[in-house]
Amino acid sequence: MESRFVERDAEAMADRYAKAGVGCDLALRVYTTRLLGEDKKLVLHGGGNTSVKTVVPDLLGDDVEVLCVKGTGWDMGTMEPPGMPAVRLAPLRKLRAREAVSDEEMVRVQRANLIDPMAPNPSVETLLHAFIPHKFVDHTHSTAILSLTDQPDGEQICTELYDGRMGIVPYIMPGFALAKRSAEIYEANPKAEGLILHKHGIFTFGASAREAYERMIEMVSLAEARLKRNRKAVFVTAAPAARLNASSLPSCGAERRSGQFLVRMVWSGVTTPDWL
Numbered sequence: 001m002e003s004r005f006v007e008r009d010a011e012a013m014a015d016r017y018a019k020a021g022v023g024c025d026l027a028l029r030v031y032t033t034r035l036l037g038e039d040k041k042l043v044l045h046g047g048g049n050t051s052v053k054t055v056v057p058d059l060l061g062d063d064v065e066v067l068c069v070k071g072t073g074w075d076m077g078t079m080e081p082p083g084m085p086a087v088r089l090a091p092l093r094k095l096r097a098r099e100a101v102s103d104e105e106m107v108r109v110q111r112a113n114l115i116d117p118m119a120p121n122p123s124v125e126t127l128l129h130a131f132i133p134h135k136f137v138d139h140t141h142s143t144a145i146l147s148l149t150d151q152p153d154g155e156q157i158c159t160e161l162y163d164g165r166m167g168i169v170p171y172i173m174p175g176f177a178l179a180k181r182s183a184e185i186y187e188a189n190p191k192a193e194g195l196i197l198h199k200h201g202i203f204t205f206g207a208s209a210r211e212a213y214e215r216m217i218e219m220v221s222l223a224e225a226r227l228k229r230n231r232k233a234v235f236v237t238a239a240p241a242a243r244l245n246a247s248s249l250p251s252c253g254a255e256r257r258s259g260q261f262l263v264r265m266v267w268s269g270v271t272t273p274d275w276l
């Protein structure tokens, strides 16, 4: 897949939002969030989320360091600044010292630290964004990444494919435990440009909106190329074409199972699509 980042468009959006009192960091965050959200291969079932660490004035006018992170109920493809609620960053980071935090407590802490108490609930993956030190963090449920990780040897394939450029995180249900484990895996390899979350999706990091976005495009493109190679291998070694059916093609089967995985999670009430 190709990067759709256009410097001129990014600047135009920053200028337009500046007139409405929205800072440049948040404006650029909105710009690349839309680029990700408009690509259906990246945001299966409306999932995925993004964030930026920045400084905003609180309700009394004092500057405070915050995480602006996708709020529930907002679509990435049509994101606007109110869909990225600002949460005080220090209390979120402080939670990391805990052994465990329930989903209910996590939501309570996040809501209690919103700059605007009327803002939507921050994503359930807010803590993962907070525990990663980079300014811009992008997360998608890329179809290609799901197809790759949903194979029996998915972790090994990703380890070889990304060769240290991405941390590989085993499957853990979204929430505090996943955030904590992901941060540990990143810190063990601080040169990593992102994380592959087994049977879940991909995170990329950057100092700028463009860097995090273009790393997403590059890493997903590597996964797509790897899948293509697999397909070729199947066609070359397959027995008579008449005996081929969908279940005999690993990549197609993996794609179908990945979809079922997400649907299962939603149906079982574990999460809602825009929480993922």
Ligand SMILES: [Zn+2]
Pocket (backbone or CB within 6 Å): 047, 048, 125, 139, 140, 141, 174, 200, 201, 275, 276
């Ligand atoms: Zn997710």
